[in-house]
Amino acid sequence: MKKEYIVTKVGRDRERDALRIAVLPLTSCSHFLVIGGNGFVRRGTLCLSSLDAAWWHSGRGSDLPLFLKRRDRVGWALQQPIINIKAQAGSGYLRRVAGISRNTKEGKERLAAEIEMWVLGSARAEGKRSTKIGLARSLTHQGKKVESRAQAQAGQPRTGVLSQRRLSHSFPSALLHGQSLRRLPLGLRNMYPVFDDLPVEMCLKCFAFLPLPDFARVLRLSKKWNKTLDKDFVWRERIMSGPSVAPILRPPAVQAGVNFAECIVEPTACLKQLMALSLAAEQNPLSVIGAGVRASSENNEGQSIKYLEDRYRHFQRYWSSKGSDDPLSDEYLIFQLHGIATIVTEISVTPYEEGSELGVSFSLGFSPDNMHYQSPDFKMENISALLPEPQMFKIKPTLAIGGFLRLDLKGRTARQPSNLKFYTALRLVRAKGFPLGFLEHGALATTLVAFSDRLGYSALRVNQFNYVLPTNGGAPTIAWNALCSALKYPLHHASFFTIERPMDPS
Amino acid sequence: MFHRANLRNNSKNGRSQVGQNRNSKKKPVAKLTLITEDNESFTVCKKVAEMSMFFKNMLQDTEGIPAPFIVPNVSGYDLKKIIEYCSYHCLDTDCPNDNDSLRSRRDRKIGHWDETFVRNIINKDGDPVIDNLVGLTKAAYFLDIPGLIWLMTKSIANTIDPKPIAEIREIFNVPVPSEREEEILQR
Structure with a gap:
C-alpha cells in the first residue's frame, strides 16, 4: 500500500551531516521515495527521531555512512526542491500498537482503513503548520480521501x-x-x-509515425507497452527508414559500399546508447577535433592550417589563405576528428581580427571527397574587435562517421592594404561533441568494430588521443570527469594544464 | 485523373453514394448485403466492397455474390464509416499499400477529404475520441483495408505526438505504473 506524505520542512543537519526532512507525523519505519522537482528520486528508509522530524540515511543499516563521505550529495539534494515523499505505508506501527494481524484478509482491510484514518487525522492537525505548497497539497489530498470514504460508507462503489x-x-x-x-x-x-x-500490429503502425525521442517516451508509458514494443525489429525498421525517423543517424553513411546502418548489431541497445550519448554531447561537449589535414590554400608556411589546432595555438599565429581579387571566392579547410565515429554538436570559429568571411558551412564524412552530412549555411557576424570572440554554430547532435570535418568559408570581406587583395584568415577552429572511439563496451562499440572491420580499418584507437579539455584553474571539470570515467582512467593520474588566452597583440 | 475529376464534380451531391452512383449506370450492378453484429444492414456495390481485402478474397473464393453476409466483429457505426471511406477512395490508384516503406508511409500527407473524415468521426457522438478511432482501426484491420489503416494509425499517432507522458496515459487510460515499475521503465 502506498501513501504520499507532505513535506513541510527540509533542512540540513550539520552535526550528523545528513538531510533532515520534516514530514507529517508518522511513527513507523518504512521504505520511501523522495521525489524532487528536477526528477531527482532517492530510495531509502525513513527513521523518526521525534514526531515531526525524519532522518534520512542510506538505508544500509548504519546511521550516516553515505553522507559523511559524500557531502556534495547532500548539498545537491538540497538544491532540488523536494516535492513529496511517497512511502510504502507504515503498517509496522499499527500492527505492533493496535495488534492487527495482516495475515488475514479482514486484518489487511482494517489495517488499510486504520492507516488512512490515522494519516488523515494527523494531516488535519498539521495542516495549518505546513508551508504554502504543503498546505495546498494536503488540502486536496484530504478532500479526495474524505470524499471517497464518505462514498464507501454510503455503500456506493468507490x-x-x-x-x-x-x-x-x-x-x-x-x-x-x-x-x-x-x-x-x-x-x-x-x-x-x-x-x-488494439492488435499489436496496429500499435506498431501507430508508433512508427512518431519521431525517435517520442517513441522512446512512449516506451516508458507502461510495462506492457514496453514489453510489446521494445523489439529489435522495430528499431531496425526505424534505422533503415531514414533520417526523418532517427535524426541522429543521417544516412546514407556509405563508404566503399558499406552502409553504417546495416552494420548496427543490436539496434535497440545501440540506438538507446546513441540517444543517451547525444544528450551527454549536448550537455557536456568535449573537444573532438584532431589535426588539420588540408587547406584550399595557405599564404605561406607561417600561416599554415596547423595553427588552427589547439596545441599550436599562439596569439600571433593564424591561418590565412592566398590573396584573391574576387570577394566571392570560397576557401575550405579539412580536419580529422578523433576516432572514426563522433557525435558533433557544435563548431566554433574564431576569425582573425574583424570577421573576414560572410558565410560558413561544414560537412562530415569519410574522406575529403565523401561527405554524408551537410550542415545548413551559417552567417558570420562581422564585429569589429581587436581580439575577436569565437563564434558558435550549433547543430542537432549528429553522428559523424568516418572522422573528417570539412569547413567551407564562403566569400570574404577583409582586404590587405598593401596589395588590395582579399584574404580569409582564422585564428582557431573547434569542434565539440562526444568522440565514440573510446567506448569500450556496449552495443555501439560492437557496431563500430563491425563497421571498421568491414571497411578494412585496422582497429579502433582507444588511448592514443590527446584530449584538450577546459580546466578550472588546474582543477578537474565535469568534462574531465566524464572523459576519465569513459576511459576507465583514474582521475588523479590525469595531468591537467591550463590553456591561457592569447595575450593582447598590442 | 479522369476519375478523380469526375468525382470532384459529383461531390456536391453527397460523397457517400458516389461509388454506387457511378456503378449503377452500368447495367448489372453486383451488390452485396452486409449485416453487422448489431443487426444493421448495408448494401454496397462490389467495387466498393473490394477495397477490403477481406471481401475481395471472399468474393474471389465464392465466385459469386453470396446471400446477406454477416460481418463479425464490426459494429454498425464502424461499417457505415468504412463504406463512406471506401466509396470515396474506391477509384484511387495510389492508395497507401502494405508494401510501402516506413519512410513513405510517414512522409505521406493526409488529404483534405480524409482530414474532415477523421474530424467527423470525432464529432459524431459524445464518446471519447480515441475510442472511436481505435474501434474503427480495429474494424479496418479486421476487414484489411490498407488505406484506412494508414489513415487511422496516422491520426492516432497525431493525437499522441507532442504530448507529455501523463497526458498520453490519460487519453489511452493506461494505468499509472507503480514506483517500482516506473524505475524499471526509466532505465
Whole structure:
C-alpha cells in the first residue's frame, strides 16, 4: 500500500551531516521515495527521531555512512526542491500498537482503513503548520480521501484512482474479445486501457509515425507497452527508414559500399546508447577535433592550417589563405576528428581580427571527397574587435562517421592594404561533441568494430588521443570527469594544464 | 485523373453514394448485403466492397455474390464509416499499400477529404475520441483495408505526438505504473 506524505520542512543537519526532512507525523519505519522537482528520486528508509522530524540515511543499516563521505550529495539534494515523499505505508506501527494481524484478509482491510484514518487525522492537525505548497497539497489530498470514504460508507462503489487502477489490472482482456469497446457502459469503458484492445500490429503502425525521442517516451508509458514494443525489429525498421525517423543517424553513411546502418548489431541497445550519448554531447561537449589535414590554400608556411589546432595555438599565429581579387571566392579547410565515429554538436570559429568571411558551412564524412552530412549555411557576424570572440554554430547532435570535418568559408570581406587583395584568415577552429572511439563496451562499440572491420580499418584507437579539455584553474571539470570515467582512467593520474588566452597583440 | 475529376464534380451531391452512383449506370450492378453484429444492414456495390481485402478474397473464393453476409466483429457505426471511406477512395490508384516503406508511409500527407473524415468521426457522438478511432482501426484491420489503416494509425499517432507522458496515459487510460515499475521503465 502506498501513501504520499507532505513535506513541510527540509533542512540540513550539520552535526550528523545528513538531510533532515520534516514530514507529517508518522511513527513507523518504512521504505520511501523522495521525489524532487528536477526528477531527482532517492530510495531509502525513513527513521523518526521525534514526531515531526525524519532522518534520512542510506538505508544500509548504519546511521550516516553515505553522507559523511559524500557531502556534495547532500548539498545537491538540497538544491532540488523536494516535492513529496511517497512511502510504502507504515503498517509496522499499527500492527505492533493496535495488534492487527495482516495475515488475514479482514486484518489487511482494517489495517488499510486504520492507516488512512490515522494519516488523515494527523494531516488535519498539521495542516495549518505546513508551508504554502504543503498546505495546498494536503488540502486536496484530504478532500479526495474524505470524499471517497464518505462514498464507501454510503455503500456506493468507490471511484478513486486506486479502485480504477485495480480494476483495469484485473480486467481480463478475453472478456472483451470480439466486442467493440463502444458497447460497454461509459464508466467501465473509461477504466479499460484502450490500447489493450488494439492488435499489436496496429500499435506498431501507430508508433512508427512518431519521431525517435517520442517513441522512446512512449516506451516508458507502461510495462506492457514496453514489453510489446521494445523489439529489435522495430528499431531496425526505424534505422533503415531514414533520417526523418532517427535524426541522429543521417544516412546514407556509405563508404566503399558499406552502409553504417546495416552494420548496427543490436539496434535497440545501440540506438538507446546513441540517444543517451547525444544528450551527454549536448550537455557536456568535449573537444573532438584532431589535426588539420588540408587547406584550399595557405599564404605561406607561417600561416599554415596547423595553427588552427589547439596545441599550436599562439596569439600571433593564424591561418590565412592566398590573396584573391574576387570577394566571392570560397576557401575550405579539412580536419580529422578523433576516432572514426563522433557525435558533433557544435563548431566554433574564431576569425582573425574583424570577421573576414560572410558565410560558413561544414560537412562530415569519410574522406575529403565523401561527405554524408551537410550542415545548413551559417552567417558570420562581422564585429569589429581587436581580439575577436569565437563564434558558435550549433547543430542537432549528429553522428559523424568516418572522422573528417570539412569547413567551407564562403566569400570574404577583409582586404590587405598593401596589395588590395582579399584574404580569409582564422585564428582557431573547434569542434565539440562526444568522440565514440573510446567506448569500450556496449552495443555501439560492437557496431563500430563491425563497421571498421568491414571497411578494412585496422582497429579502433582507444588511448592514443590527446584530449584538450577546459580546466578550472588546474582543477578537474565535469568534462574531465566524464572523459576519465569513459576511459576507465583514474582521475588523479590525469595531468591537467591550463590553456591561457592569447595575450593582447598590442 | 479522369476519375478523380469526375468525382470532384459529383461531390456536391453527397460523397457517400458516389461509388454506387457511378456503378449503377452500368447495367448489372453486383451488390452485396452486409449485416453487422448489431443487426444493421448495408448494401454496397462490389467495387466498393473490394477495397477490403477481406471481401475481395471472399468474393474471389465464392465466385459469386453470396446471400446477406454477416460481418463479425464490426459494429454498425464502424461499417457505415468504412463504406463512406471506401466509396470515396474506391477509384484511387495510389492508395497507401502494405508494401510501402516506413519512410513513405510517414512522409505521406493526409488529404483534405480524409482530414474532415477523421474530424467527423470525432464529432459524431459524445464518446471519447480515441475510442472511436481505435474501434474503427480495429474494424479496418479486421476487414484489411490498407488505406484506412494508414489513415487511422496516422491520426492516432497525431493525437499522441507532442504530448507529455501523463497526458498520453490519460487519453489511452493506461494505468499509472507503480514506483517500482516506473524505475524499471526509466532505465
